[in-house]
Amino acid sequence: MGMDTGDGRVAPPLTGGERETLRAYLDFHRGTLAMKCAGLTDEQLRQRSSPPSTLTLLGLVRHLAEVERTWFRRVIDGEDVPLVWSPEGDYQAAYDTTGADRAEAFAVWEAEVEHARRIEREARSLDVTGYQPRWKAEVSLRLVMLHLIHEYARHNGHADLLREAIDGEVGA
Template sequence: MTTQRTTEERTTEERTTEERTDDESAGVERIGPPVIADEREMLRAFLDFHRATLAMKCEGLTDEELRTRSMPPSTLSLLGLVRHMAEVERAWFRRAINGEDVPLVWSDEGDFQAAYDSADSTRSEAFAAWRAEVEHSRRIERAAASLDITGRQPRWDDAEVSLRMVMLHVLLEYARHNGHADFLREGIDGTVGA
């Protein structure tokens, strides 16, 4: 006798079309970075590769699955990572490099940890904010005359930072959190791989 598993217990591939979520990350195109390119194009390509990787890790999951936390007391979830990366994009490109006086997305008080609390969040809310910040970041980077332009990072005692450093820092943030996303996704439905 076969036991019927609930929707949540079945992997994405086992679910019917009706059971799958209306996934804003569906159809993510992830293009591998070039092996030969100038510095700026290489940084752009690696950033976009890692942005797409995060979106791919969220493909096919319901809001509830995206809010699944790793283990107590951690509040880390895939949806929390998407929200956090929206904050990272905003803080480094809009606030530091572009000098915009904009609050964080999920905290007027500047609390970066608020983004990780995805208990009441939805895929559409988180992905809309993240995609908007990614587009702002791309626009700011493309408008910059060179990687040597600078801005100020208030969270680092108002330190002067170059666009080069910002792109590398954000790239490292994605790489680190995509590792977390690998483990979170595997724990949700067994999906592994980059």
């Protein structure tokens, strides 16, 4: 297990096995997103703080809930569940935070993270595969975890800029 970073996150281990390290990095990035949103009002979370972009912190939370749901539940677990915010499968719908609030977005995101953790824990190995229809290919749990780490890292960079523009808070 890694060291406490002092900001609510746990740093990944410096000498862990593959699965332990992937799990820890993914959780570290999940914690970073939560940290970037901490202490803000619903209005601030919906603030489009880097014009002309329409990206918001709340939109990122909603988007990453869909990403977790898609890759772990739909792809690896083979569940036939629709997207949360778009039964038609439009991934962009999560970014529209009109009428959205923190409680709903975070409840959905946290629930999807828990599903993802359960699916990963129950998988016999990182070599377990699921079908990704958009790619028309089988993908491994290993690839899914790496893809999610990449997705969070990229969006946490956005979150960092959005947060700084809202209240000047910086740091990862």
